[in-house]
Amino acid sequence: MPSKSTAPPFKSTARVIRTAVLAVLGLLWLIPVYLLIINAAKAPETFTTTHSWRPTDFSLLSNIGEAMRLSGLADSVLSTLVYAVVSPVIAVLVGAAAGFAIVALRLRHGFAWFVAIFGGTVFPLQMILLPLFDAYSRMNLFDTRLGMILVYTAISIPFSAFVMRNFFTGIAHNVFEASVLDGASTGRIFFRVYLPMASSALVAIFILQATFIWNDFLLGLVLSQSDTVRPIVTSLAGMQSTYGGAQMSTVLAGGLLVSLPTVVLFLCTQKFFSRGLALGQY
């Protein structure tokens, strides 16, 4: 993000100091990343809790392989991928449809309906945990992938509807009227005209929600049990409390494996990500 201003707001001698302060602080911030990587790469036999700062081995891949076997992390990876793709896709479509109904189709009392949908995101998750656990247990949805997809989708809908309504408000209504004159049905207008125009907002919401779902711990903790259904972060927490003492380097490798996808996704899509955050806030 280079600045276009010609005159800097601070004196140029201060620039050196600012750069130095940021560099030092940045290095400090990278220390935990360094410690994670070198210790996750230590073979369980040579790993000691007394020399954490020096790299000794390069067994990262075999440690990751071992982490995949322990605590069923491999099964979790697969299910979590499904959750983190399917739920945001559905939520984005459902949210876009709601925004389309309110803005383009001018639904009666549209704003009230919008508030009703958006209100679902205002409450802490703690308010829905017990009833979901109770109802899921009675309806055989407890510890099923379907159950997880349903709840992840539902909690992603409010934010998605919020952003999509804002986005569609920026599209002139005569776009809709022109499509009607062309004889298109509302469904066709939604899928062929409005959704393509909103692709950047759709991607931004998708990335934010996929990251959120990949990183979820609490819903997975309460609503699932088996290795094949448990989301990956919940499995990692289980692995930490079971093997944190005896096989620390494997647990650290697991932590690295779980963190890498969202960190890479976030760094690659910073622009989309911050736009999504900004869209959600104004």
Added chain:
Amino acid sequence: MTSDKATRPKAAKDPYHWSARGFIAPGVLGVAVLLYVPLLWTTFISFTEYNGLGDPEWIGVENYVEMFDDPAFLGSVLNTLLWVGGTLLVPVGIGLGIALLTWNLKGGTWLRLPFLIPYAVSGIGVAVIWSFILGSGGALDQALGAFGFSDTPRWLVDAPLNTVVMILATAWQGVGVNALLFTIGLQSIPKEPLEAARIDGAGGFRLFRSILWPMLRPLTAVVVGLSIVASLKTFDIVQGMTKGGPGRDSETLALTMYKETFVNSEYGLGSAIAVFLTIVTLAAAILYLRQQLSSKHEG
């Protein structure tokens, strides 16, 4: 928002009445069934004695009375307040500092990068890394030992030190996104008043106080509001690092709710804590929304 109402044909002639309902139905249904019904059910359960077997038995406000008599709950409230204050002070404060330092700075994007890396790590991921660093004889103790400090505190055991170090671990994670948001805010500030102030000789702290801070106010309200709401719900990192312990010393409200409900099967009490947490969160959200709305009128 006004365009929703303008130039709309009379409802009776509205040809899209049913189709609009069809488009909004999935969203309303999903939110109603999976969020609102559970919400009401939790509120109801908080007035009952229930453990998942048999039927809930109405006991009025007894759970709430029990809750406020419980020293563990009161400790949890204090810890949660510490979290709210600490995450405002550290991640939001440092985030603003980094945004200001990188603002209009050559290579600022790259200098911001180290702070952004931890943001997308899950709470449990952060807990795994920091438990390793802060454990007894862990990486931090070794580093301090090298400088001759051998009698280090037990970071994750002594309260309230354990809550403080967990707040710092959260700061490690959260600074980057706050810096990013403040950077977006700084970039949207018009150049003219800045030029004028600089011609008047304002620089450094005066420039910040008289121009930047007032112009950043709406965004600051958003960041502060998000931070408060998020910190009230703190769960993952505490569960991952201390499990609320030792004993119940580092529990937050979200953790106390989880333990009472799913460990002790005290569904009524757990629900009462959830309702309490919700009321506090809503109060905080309303306060900051009001501030945001009033500052929007100024701009």
